[in-house]
Amino acid sequence: MYDNDADRRIDISEPVMSRNDRFAAENRKFLTDRNIYTLNLISSPGAGKTTVLEVMARFFGPGMAVIEGDVQTRRDAERIERAGCRAWQIETGGACHLDAQAVGNALEHMEMEDGTVRLLAIENVGNLICPSGYFLGEDMRIGLLSIPEGDDKVLKYPSLFSTVDVLLINKMDLVPHLDFDVDRVVEECRSLNPDVTVFTVSARTGEGMEEFCGFVESNIS
Amino acid sequence: MAKDMTRIIGRTLGRKVNLERVNVTVGPLSGISPESLRFCFTEIARMEGFGEPELVITTTEARMVCLECGHEYSASDFYQCCPVCGSISRRILSGRELTVDSVEIEDSAE
Ligand SMILES: Nc1nc2c(ncn2[C@@H]2O[C@H](COP(=O)(O)OP(=O)(O)OP(=O)(O)O)[C@@H](O)[C@H]2O)c(=O)[nH]1
Ligand SMILES: [Mg+2]
Ligand SMILES: [Zn+2]
Numbered sequence: 001m002y003d004n005d006a007d008r009r010i011d012i013s014e015p016v017m018s019r020n021d022r023f024a025a026e027n028r029k030f031l032t033d034r035n036i037y038t039l040n041l042i043s044s045p046g047a048g049k050t051t052v053l054e055v056m057a058r059f060f061g062p063g064m065a066v067i068e069g070d071v072q073t074r075r076d077a078e079r080i081e082r083a084g085c086r087a088w089q090i091e092t093g094g095a096c097h098l099d100a101q102a103v104g105n106a107l108e109h110m111e112m113e114d115g116t117v118r119l120l121a122i123e124n125v126g127n128l129i130c131p132s133g134y135f136l137g138e139d140m141r142i143g144l145l146s147i148p149e150g151d152d153k154v155l156k157y158p159s160l161f162s163t164v165d166v167l168l169i170n171k172m173d174l175v176p177h178l179d180f181d182v183d184r185v186v187e188e189c190r191s192l193n194p195d196v197t198v199f200t201v202s203a204r205t206g207e208g209m210e211e212f213c214g215f216v217e218s219n220i221s
Numbered sequence: 222m223a224k225d226m227t228r229i230i231g232r233t234l235g236r237k238v239n240l241e242r243v244n245v246t247v248g249p250l251s252g253i254s255p256e257s258l259r260f261c262f263t264e265i266a267r268m269e270g271f272g273e274p275e276l277v278i279t280t281t282e283a284r285m286v287c288l289e290c291g292h293e294y295s296a297s298d299f300y301q302c303c304p305v306c307g308s309i310s311r312r313i314l315s316g317r318e319l320t321v322d323s324v325e326i327e328d329s330a331e
Contacts (some may be wrong), residue, residue, distance in 0.1 A: 007243070008322055008325050008327075008328070009234065009324070009325045010234065010323060010324050010326065011324075012229065012230065012321045012322060012323055012324060013320065013321075013322055013323070013325045014229050014320065014321050015319065015320050016222060016225050016226055016229065016245075016320065016321060017225070017319065019225060019229070020225070020230070045275025065240050075317070084240040086329075104232045129252060132252055133222070133251065133252060133317070133319075153301075155300070157252075158250070158252075158299035159250060159251065159299075159317070162250070162299065162313060190310070191309040191310060192299060194288055194310055194311075194312065207258060211269075215251070216242075
């Protein structure tokens with residue numbers, strides 16, 4: 001009986017994320033070979049990812065390209081194109097996050113071989129949980145949090161906010177109307193993640209966006 | 222994630238077979254809730270032709286190093302402070318993993 005049990009037990013010992021991590025490493029190589037610096041933007045739905053990218057598109061012009069991850073529709077990609085950048089839409093068809101393989105497929109189709117693109121921004125599917133374990137090959141991971149969401153989100157979603165390089169607090173124009181303790185959020189994010197860089201912006205009024213874009217630009221070699 | 226798990230199992234076994242048990246290890250900082258993982262995995266395992274295995278989840282401890290005093294310590298969540306100096310400022314060394322350890326094939330499947 002015990003022999004039997006041993007026979008029926010098969011050892012696997014494989015990290016579940018290892019497959020995604022392999023694709024992410026391939027993306028990283030593909031992008032660094034072409035001198036492209038890559039951002040992964042993560043937030044809950046409606047926090048302002050596309051609006052931030054529209055402002056960035058006007059700042060960086062055709063030197064920037066965007067991958068839009070959405071469950072459905074090309075609407076966000078069209079907004080980016082109108083702002084002056086090329087955009088590629090990934091429709092996940094139900095999946096609540098982008099994975100590195102889907103991004104790799106997009107990279108092959110985006111025709112970025114002519115050297116004009118120096119910055120690639122990936123807008124992840126609006127969600128604070130699922131994207132956090134899926135690295136896409138990015139150089140900079142940006143967690144975007146907007147004022148109407150409330151100031152308790154950082155500690156509620158620690159698996160994301162402990163992995164971001166940048167915390168971008170958006171919709172600062174709404175601070176006078178809402179109870180949102182910016183200092184508390186920054187302090188809590190630092191406690192999870194001592195290396196995080198924080199920017200406070202309003203994509204609507206443009207407040208803080210120049211500093212943020214300048215910071216991104218300073219990271220592009 | 223559950224889908225990635227069945228893919229790993231399918232590739233290792235090289236075939237679809239009814240499983241009795243699937244053993245996994247989950248780090249406390251992985252962001253994975255055991256209940257929702259069990260729910261998703263049970264559903265997907267059945268759809269993918271692995272029967273109705275019991276998912277046995279072992280939770281490990283995370284390792285942290287305090288940036289104030291340098292003490293290295295274990296933690297079971299994101300919110301634990303350094304037990305020596307009480308500082309919350311620390312670097313995470315491990316605790317995000319999700320590993321498929323082993324599977325056990327159902328008796329009648331052989
Ligand atoms: N007041 C204010 N509104 C903003 C700001 N940035 C974005 N919005 C508004 O917030 C809404 C959602 O913005 P989007 O940029 O579409 O948000 P998103 O994160 O891309 O949303 P999904 O792609 O659906 O997840 C829109 O109505 C924007 O006009 C801001 O700085 N201030
Ligand atoms: Mg959007
Ligand atoms: Zn300490």
